[in-house]
Amino acid sequence: MLLTVPELLLLMGGFLVIATLYSSVGFGGGSSYLALLALVFVSFFAIRSTALICNLVVVSGSSYHYLKNGHLDFKKFLPFVVASIPMAFLGARFRLSESTFFMILGGALIISAVALIYQTVRAKKSEEISSNYPAWVTYALGAGIGLLSGLVGIGGGIFLAPVLNHMKWDKSIKIAALASFFILVNSISSIGGLLTKDAFEFPWMEGLGLIVAVFIGGQIGIRLSLSKLTGNGIKIVTAILVLVVGVRVLLVNGLQLEF
Numbered sequence: 001m002l003l004t005v006p007e008l009l010l011l012m013g014g015f016l017v018i019a020t021l022y023s024s025v026g027f028g029g030g031s032s033y034l035a036l037l038a039l040v041f042v043s044f045f046a047i048r049s050t051a052l053i054c055n056l057v058v059v060s061g062s063s064y065h066y067l068k069n070g071h072l073d074f075k076k077f078l079p080f081v082v083a084s085i086p087m088a089f090l091g092a093r094f095r096l097s098e099s100t101f102f103m104i105l106g107g108a109l110i111i112s113a114v115a116l117i118y119q120t121v122r123a124k125k126s127e128e129i130s131s132n133y134p135a136w137v138t139y140a141l142g143a144g145i146g147l148l149s150g151l152v153g154i155g156g157g158i159f160l161a162p163v164l165n166h167m168k169w170d171k172s173i174k175i176a177a178l179a180s181f182f183i184l185v186n187s188i189s190s191i192g193g194l195l196t197k198d199a200f201e202f203p204w205m206e207g208l209g210l211i212v213a214v215f216i217g218g219q220i221g222i223r224l225s226l227s228k229l230t231g232n233g234i235k236i237v238t239a240i241l242v243l244v245v246g247v248r249v250l251l252v253n254g255l256q257l258e259f
Helices: 005-023 030-040 044-068 074-093 098-122 135-152 157-167 172-196 204-227 231-254
Strands: none
Touching (some): 005 030, 005 204, 030 044, 030 098, 030 231, 074 135, 074 172, 098 157, 098 231, 135 157, 157 231
8 A cells, every 4th residue: 555544544435535625516526636745745647636536426426416416417518528538638648747736736826716716796696697609609618628628637627617607608507517527528538548558556555545535525515515506606615716726736745836
């Protein structure tokens, strides 16, 4: 084992909390898994691979519940998915330095969070208006965010959801459902990219414990989302999570500042 039993249990607790929070807004938690794993794992490949597997576990459960409750609109989601899958695969094949990887991730998260906060604060509390966009916009967004998600090793929903909420693409619950499904397909594609480059490295002893933790957390979070959170509530939680993670990843992991 790479970790002692107490260290693993502590990490599992952190992953359970992350999965609960992130799944409540349709995310898998990959960005925060990356930040925690960077503290305990030496291998950069193990960090990316483990985060993707945990992402996959959480959003598989979330996507099932969104589908069951009628929030997954495959016809409307298809352009995002079709454009993103090959780009996520290509992105995962690039070998970035660790500092570049975390700087890209942190910067992208901060920008998307600030945009969502601005949009949410300006909106009326009851406002859940949907706008129509030409098809090429959805394909372009899917491709761009798919590439970015492959580069940094997460599913990409944490980039996509703030942008779509800012654009008022659809109701918040629909965007959360899309983010979850988007993360699902792109996590699979990114894992494929890592496997073809012989860059997939999963520590099975620690990984199995983390899978159990995120599965439990994910099931708790998605049930909270479907029963408790309003549209603006989902946006606010999304924005706060994205901003906190973005700042931490950029400063601590990217710029390697100590506090």
